Amino acid sequence: MTISNLSSRIPGFHRMSMAERLEAVAAFAGLDDAATGQLAIPGNIDPHLADHMIENVVATLSIPIGVATNMRVDGRDVLVPMATEESSVVAAVCNSARQCHEAGGFTTSLSGNLMIAQVQLTGVSDPENARLRILERQEEIAATCDGCDPMLVRLGGGFRDLEVRIVASRGGLMVVTHLIIDTRDAMGANTVNTMAETLAPAIERWTGGRVFLRILSNLADRRLARARATWPVEAIGGAAVRDGMISAYHFAEADPYRAATHNKGIMNGVSAVVLATGNDTRAVEAGAHAYAARGGRYSSLSHWEVTAAGDLAGSIELPMPVGLVGGATKIHPTAQACLKILGVSSAAELARIIAAVGLAQNFGAMKALATTGIQKGHMALHANNVAIAAGAVGEEVARLAAILIGKRQVRQDVAAAELQRMRDA
Ligand SMILES: CC(C)(COP(=O)([O-])OP(=O)([O-])OC[C@H]1O[C@@H](n2cnc3c(N)ncnc32)[C@H](O)[C@@H]1OP(=O)([O-])[O-])[C@@H](O)C(=O)NCCC(=O)NCCSC(=O)C[C@@](C)(O)CC(=O)[O-]
Numbered sequence: 001m002t003i004s005n006l007s008s009r010i011p012g013f014h015r016m017s018m019a020e021r022l023e024a025v026a027a028f029a030g031l032d033d034a035a036t037g038q039l040a041i042p043g044n045i046d047p048h049l050a051d052h053m054i055e056n057v058v059a060t061l062s063i064p065i066g067v068a069t070n071m072r073v074d075g076r077d078v079l080v081p082m083a084t085e086e087s088s089v090v091a092a093v094c095n096s097a098r099q100c101h102e103a104g105g106f107t108t109s110l111s112g113n114l115m116i117a118q119v120q121l122t123g124v125s126d127p128e129n130a131r132l133r134i135l136e137r138q139e140e141i142a143a144t145c146d147g148c149d150p151m152l153v154r155l156g157g158g159f160r161d162l163e164v165r166i167v168a169s170r171g172g173l174m175v176v177t178h179l180i181i182d183t184r185d186a187m188g189a190n191t192v193n194t195m196a197e198t199l200a201p202a203i204e205r206w207t208g209g210r211v212f213l214r215i216l217s218n219l220a221d222r223r224l225a226r227a228r229a230t231w232p233v234e235a236i237g238g239a240a241v242r243d244g245m246i247s248a249y250h251f252a253e254a255d256p257y258r259a260a261t262h263n264k265g266i267m268n269g270v271s272a273v274v275l276a277t278g279n280d281t282r283a284v285e286a287g288a289h290a291y292a293a294r295g296g297r298y299s300s301l302s303h304w305e306v307t308a309a310g311d312l313a314g315s316i317e318l319p320m321p322v323g324l325v326g327g328a329t330k331i332h333p334t335a336q337a338c339l340k341i342l343g344v345s346s347a348a349e350l351a352r353i354i355a356a357v358g359l360a361q362n363f364g365a366m367k368a369l370a371t372t373g374i375q376k377g378h379m380a381l382h383a384n385n386v387a388i389a390a391g392a393v394g395e396e397v398a399r400l401a402a403i404l405i406g407k408r409q410v411r412q413d414v415a416a417a418e419l420q421r422m423r424d425a
């Protein structure tokens, strides 16, 4: 895989035509003609492939892929493809990353590629005994799990650990076995589900109980991606901006109503990269929100502090079960092209970049909120959508959007009236 030494700092990237931007990305990432051509096709998925991916297919939905510039992750400049329908999300990442690029960008890490599968055992009168009976079989359990996926074992993955918990539920005590599996470069849901289903009859035999559910947990807290970055106080507009952002963070940390929105902003970035790379957005979102509530109260996924030098330090940690193989990742040609842009060679590297994007997104939203307010930047970029929704076509779109921004009234009714006026003139 080509790893570029070029800088991801591309001032004015957003002002280029689509074709020029693609050319720049192709040059940066060393894309071949096939990958470049794939990205250039409108509606770039073969209907036959779509028909095999899910059920009852009647059409495909194209979502724009924007490329975030200015990202430096672990010393490497990287361009990040983001698939999203929401305006200003990509701009926010570019803008945030720009402000910490010179200071070194983002530093990331991953706790491991471990996924958890749960086997729910019910109907045992002696759950403590049952728990130990299962733990005593660790070697047998490891062999059963590894036997389900010899290929994964050949790749260095497979069974790693066993945990058995007793869960008090409305329906009585349950004995819940956790299979902890290294799924390497796969997200691993299908892999670990197969293992849980294969093992279940043995657990029933050993304990005399009844197994119902055998499925992975989306609270993938053994696959935590982490990112941190420091924004020099002078690069972000001074101490007042920094302090406003810290106060925004304190608000999110303390209040679940605010934390939900704060984390939604983080997921604007995270989900967009997850989707662009063909990964499961729901799996990552469920894990992130569950992790945000792990202390018993829903709170912020990110943390913001002031360094001894007075700069703004941000950090984030969240489950990141993403893969380079498995699911749709390998079969969707656009996802493959997006992975080439990223230049990643492992799921771990992808997960870490996604965490960095989540942190950048959070910085952008918090800075806007703590200074000018979200509407100024967001609505200026959203004005194009409002113009199109009002019926503007071709060159009318940019002209109408500029009028709406100028009037500070990015509204559907105003757009309709102004479009009429433009056409009558
Ligand atoms: C929108 C900006 C970036 C403007 O910010 P600005 O400071 O007015 O931007 P600028 O025109 O001075 O340009 C500065 C840089 O921003 C980038 N940039 C600027 N414009 C573009 C563009 N068109 N396309 C791509 N990149 C753009 C680009 O990197 C540019 O540098 P250059 O390349 O020119 O050297 C800023 O106001 C911002 O980051 N706002 C936050 C936007 C946001 O978070 N949107 C998400 C939607 S709202 C939401 O869903 C979540 C939320 C907010 O509720 C979460 C929460 O509450 O925490």
Ligand SMILES: NC(=O)C1=CN([C@@H]2O[C@H](COP(=O)(O)OP(=O)(O)OC[C@H]3O[C@@H](n4cnc5c(N)ncnc54)[C@H](O)[C@@H]3O)[C@@H](O)[C@H]2O)C=CC1
Pocket (backbone or CB within 6 Å): 149, 151, 152, 155, 157, 183, 184, 185, 186, 187, 188, 189, 190, 191, 192, 193, 216, 218, 280, 283, 323, 325, 326, 327, 328
């Ligand atoms: N709750 C959830 O999140 C659920 C998600 N899913 C779906 O499961 C899919 C992901 O499942 P996977 O098991 O990842 O996919 P998969 O079963 O398609 O592929 C994984 C397999 O690929 C093989 N493989 C080849 N190269 C590999 C490498 N370098 N590293 C690791 N494995 C390699 C291994 O044999 C591994 O078992 C996604 O589509 C997801 O949407 C399915 C059920 C539940």
